[in-house]
Amino acid sequence: MVRKLSTILATAVVASAAFAVPAKAQDSVYVPLFTYRTGPFSGSGIPIANGMRDYLTMLNERDGGIGGAKLILEECETGYDTKKGVECYEAVKGKNPVMINPWSTGITLPLIPRAAVDKIPILSMAYGLSASADGDTFPWIFNPPNTYWDGLSMIIKYIGEQEGGLDKLKGKKIGYVYLDAGFGREPLPLFDQLSRDLGFELKLYPVPADSMQNQSSQWLSVRRDRPDYMVMYGWGALNPTAVKEAAKINFPMEKFISIWWPGDDDLRSAGAGGKGFKTLNWHAVGTDFPALQDIQKLVVDKGLSQAQKNTLGEVLYNRGVYNSMLIAEGIRNAQQITGKKVVTGEDVRRGLETLDLNEARLKELGLEGFAGPIKLTCTDHNGHRPAFMQQWDGEKWVKISEPIEPMADRVKPLLEAAAKDYAEKSTGWPKRTEPCDKQS
Amino acid sequence: MDILYNIFIDPFVQMGSAPDLLVQTLWEGLVSGVLYALIALGFVLIFKASGVFNFAQGIMVVFAALTLVGLYEAGVPAILALILTIGVMFVLAVGVERIVLRPLVNQPDIILFMATFGLTYFLIGFGELVFGGNPKVMITDQLYLPRGSVEFEMLGGFVSLQKIDITAAVIASVMVASLAVFFQKTRIGRALRAVADSHKAALSVGISLNQIWIIVWFTAGIVALATGIMWGARSEVSFALQIIALKALPVLILGGFTSVPGAIVGGLIIGVGEKLGEFYWGPLVGSGIESWLAYVIALGFLLFRPQGLFGEKIIERI
Numbered sequence: 079m080v081r082k083l084s085t086i087l088a089t090a091v092v093a094s095a096a097f098a099v100p101a102k103a104q105d106s107v108y109v110p111l112f113t114y115r116t117g118p119f120s121g122s123g124i125p126i127a128n129g130m131r132d133y134l135t136m137l138n139e140r141d142g143g144i145g146g147a148k149l150i151l152e153e154c155e156t157g158y159d160t161k162k163g164v165e166c167y168e169a170v171k172g173k174n175p176v177m178i179n180p181w182s183t184g185i186t187l188p189l190i191p192r193a194a195v196d197k198i199p200i201l202s203m204a205y206g207l208s209a210s211a212d213g214d215t216f217p218w219i220f221n222p223p224n225t226y227w228d229g230l231s232m233i234i235k236y237i238g239e240q241e242g243g244l245d246k247l248k249g250k251k252i253g254y255v256y257l258d259a260g261f262g263r264e265p266l267p268l269f270d271q272l273s274r275d276l277g278f279e280l281k282l283y284p285v286p287a288d289s290m291q292n293q294s295s296q297w298l299s300v301r302r303d304r305p306d307y308m309v310m311y312g313w314g315a316l317n318p319t320a321v322k323e324a325a326k327i328n329f330p331m332e333k334f335i336s337i338w339w340p341g342d343d344d345l346r347s348a349g350a351g352g353k354g355f356k357t358l359n360w361h362a363v364g365t366d367f368p369a370l371q372d373i374q375k376l377v378v379d380k381g382l383s384q385a386q387k388n389t390l391g392e393v394l395y396n397r398g399v400y401n402s403m404l405i406a407e408g409i410r411n412a413q414q415i416t417g418k419k420v421v422t423g424e425d426v427r428r429g430l431e432t433l434d435l436n437e438a439r440l441k442e443l444g445l446e447g448f449a450g451p452i453k454l455t456c457t458d459h460n461g462h463r464p465a466f467m468q469q470w471d472g473e474k475w476v477k478i479s480e481p482i483e484p485m486a487d488r489v490k491p492l493l494e495a496a497a498k499d500y501a502e503k504s505t506g507w508p509k510r511t512e513p514c515d516k517q518s
Numbered sequence: 519m520d521i522l523y524n525i526f527i528d529p530f531v532q533m534g535s536a537p538d539l540l541v542q543t544l545w546e547g548l549v550s551g552v553l554y555a556l557i558a559l560g561f562v563l564i565f566k567a568s569g570v571f572n573f574a575q576g577i578m579v580v581f582a583a584l585t586l587v588g589l590y591e592a593g594v595p596a597i598l599a600l601i602l603t604i605g606v607m608f609v610l611a612v613g614v615e616r617i618v619l620r621p622l623v624n625q626p627d628i629i630l631f632m633a634t635f636g637l638t639y640f641l642i643g644f645g646e647l648v649f650g651g652n653p654k655v656m657i658t659d660q661l662y663l664p665r666g667s668v669e670f671e672m673l674g675g676f677v678s679l680q681k682i683d684i685t686a687a688v689i690a691s692v693m694v695a696s697l698a699v700f701f702q703k704t705r706i707g708r709a710l711r712a713v714a715d716s717h718k719a720a721l722s723v724g725i726s727l728n729q730i731w732i733i734v735w736f737t738a739g740i741v742a743l744a745t746g747i748m749w750g751a752r753s754e755v756s757f758a759l760q761i762i763a764l765k766a767l768p769v770l771i772l773g774g775f776t777s778v779p780g781a782i783v784g785g786l787i788i789g790v791g792e793k794l795g796e797f798y799w800g801p802l803v804g805s806g807i808e809s810w811l812a813y814v815i816a817l818g819f820l821l822f823r824p825q826g827l828f829g830e831k832i833i834e835r836i
Contacts, residue, residue: 116642118758120651258806284806288761291753294546295796295808302539302797315653315758322753326667326680347655347754 105419106148107409109134110170112181115384117157118290119314121343122394126181127153128385129398130405132377133369137406139376144406145413147420158314160184167192176409176426177201179401183261186219193218194508199427201408203401204229204338204360208264209496211460213431216497217512220430222404223452223463226311227493228484229337229358230265232465234272235482236335237307248277253305255296255312255320258284262311268492269309275488281305290316297323310336318347325351332356338465341394345470353472358482360465361400361449363475365391368444370399393468393475400449407433407443415515428515431456450481456514462486529798538675543797544790549683551789552690556745557766558773558781559694560738565775566701566714567734568619570630574637576763578739581641582607583746583755587654596660607739615731623727624717642757651757656750658682663751686748693744694782697737701778706733714776768816774826783827784816791815 111130114123134149143149152173154166163185167178177199180186186206193200200219202210208225210216224232237252238244254269256262262284273280281303283296293316300308308329312320317340324334331354338358345352365371374390377383389395412421412429421429433454440446452461464481501507533540557575564572585606589599618633658665664681701707713720713730721727749759765788773784795811819827 115651116646116757118756118761121653121754121756124651282805284804286806286809288764288809290758291749291762292550294550295793295800298539298543298546298797299801299805302536315753315756318653319753326678343653347653
């Protein structure tokens with residue numbers, strides 16, 4: 079308790095010190111972090127916030143920032159609430175932020191039209207609008223390393239492999255339980271298309287936010303419909319409750335597959351019934367990487383982190399680390415392209431567009447084997463990288479598959495059509511005028 | 519024609535063809551209803567004593583459950599943690615009376631209502647400061663609450679009853695019955711009803727307003743603790759639990775803000791109604807109708823009984 083209070087006080091002091099430094103101070107770049115440590119979704123938000131903040135803090139402690147520019151970090155609490163997220167955006171946009179990480183599809187959507195106007199790139203890492211992967215239409219939006227549509231195509235591909243081929247899905251029944259919000263509804267167009275193309279029956283089980291902890295209706299319907307597989311796009315308390323409800327109706331857990339968001343806490347809350355549950359992932363868990371050990375030594379051990387020591391390396395903590403690695407590389411690239419130490423949002427947009435995280439660079443970062451390489455371009459702001467399947471063994475996540483490539487042939491045409499449709503429906507949507515840079 | 523068939527015929531055909539699922543749906547509805555009733559009961563208690571809608575009831579559920587699990591995680595044995603949590607809810611009741619309510623005696627109801635808003639945000643902040651925002655696992659086993667399920671083969675299928683749900687139903691029923699007796703048959707209960715009618719009149723006949731308020735807030739705190747344990751066991755102990763409190767609103771509309779039996783009957787009607795609605799009629803409109811269906815059911819009843827099922831008909835001379 080005393081330690082917690084002292085950590086909070088220390089954080090407050092650090093935060094006030096950060097406020098005291100003008101955002102445009104000499105040799106510093108301002109990186110706002112939209113987080114949710116409070117509210118109904120804090121269970122998912124806290125580990126991600128910790129991972130994001132700790133990686134960037136580690137760069138400040140170890141390297142003095144990036145390329146000689148100190149990182150000024152400021153969290154804005156959104157509570158996963160779209161209105162508060164937009165308020166956060168309005169509050170920080172005048173401080174010359176180098177990018178925005180909304181950490182909510184609901185918040186990302188209203189920020190998309192603003193980004194080009196305010197010249198602030200949006201990094202919605204593996205969430206947000208899938209169509210924003212199209213850099214020609216959305217030059218200011220980035221959503222690497224894969225879209226929700228990629229994720230769904232990988233899950234269907236994996237199910238196909240389990241059944242002996244995609245053609246074997248004909249006549250099968252696949253259920254989809256999801257948060258009835260922008261995030262959960264995002265993959266519906268592709269799901270619908272795939273069900274028609276592959277001949278499986280799609281059953282939908284939307285869960286309103288106020289029923290996240292009371293899903294008995296949805297799972298009774300699952301019991302009635304007897305789907306062969308269940309797919310989940312859940313967040314916050316929806317995830318552990320769904321796993322508990324699935325166990326309650328004896329749904330085979332190895333046929334219950336989620337997009338990449340369930341965390342360790344979700345499965346611990348779900349109890350013994352969660353054993354066998356599967357999710358996609360694209361990065362490692364654990365702390366056996368030099369960068370993670372630097373975080374331990376330079377941030378956590380020094381009391382600069384809000385994370386409890388035993389949560390380092392958990393899947394959502396490492397997700398936050400991955401996010402900040404992208405932030406840092408975007409800034410570094412921008413510095414290299416422009417030759418400036420203190421870069422702006424416009425510069426970092428160029429930095430993100432030339433991102434090339436190959437094996438060698440990942441090794442330099444102390445993250446060799448942490449995740450696969452990724453390269454973004456002017457036209458591709460996503461990368462559409464493969465992900466693998468991991469399974470909860472009752473105590474931890476275990477990788478159980480080789481990387482699964484998304485179904486590019488099915489996803490890409492839909493993404494392009496969706497991007498075109500978005501631009502046509504948004505009156506006055508600007509044509510891209512931003513020039514392309516060479517890869518750094 | 520198909521639409522009419524799907525609305526008026528097909529759901530009943532489904533009920534007849536899979537009666538085990540109908541029984542299961544009714545059971546799930548009853549369990550949800552009992553748990554909604556528990557939350558509604560917390561609102562009713564405070565409303566009866568002060569005429570104020572306690573906006574803080576939802577966060578009290580979270581705070582009580584977090585305190586229990588937090589104490590256990592700090593090394594306190596589970597049963598002792600339970601007793602200490604009850605103690606914390608008593609201290610909270612005294613604190614609310616001294617700091618929030620006492621200075622607001624005789625103020626308009628809306629002022630007291632706004633004060634409960636303030637209390638809500640205080641408890642959210644205080645809870646997060648002390649316990650953090652991470653979800654916690656309810657200490658079900660340590661409290662000797664049963665796990666697992668009982669399954670019956672019946673009506674050509676099976677019906678599965680979770681032991682924790684059976685326990686929740688029993689505990690809630692006992693609490694509701696005790697509270698009904700407490701309010702109807704005891705001196706304190708009558709005093710409480712007097713306070714609800716008029717603060718001034720109650721004071722003039724020697725009823726201690728402060729004492730009544732402490733008793734009521736403490737009782738609402740215990741109800742919140744029971745609710746937190748049961749909902750926490752079904753999902754997790756996190757700040758998301760406060761959203762569940764919203765489910766009590768249609769129950770209150772239906773049952774009346776001042777009736778303990780109304781809370782339980784209203785809870786059961788809403789619980790069963792929304793489960794049947796979602797299960798049999800939900801697929802017709804893409805599912806996900808539960809959150810608004812409860813209000814439709816409540817409003818439907820209000821057309822015939824504007825004061826709610828058991829609410830008092832208030833006649834004011836003008």
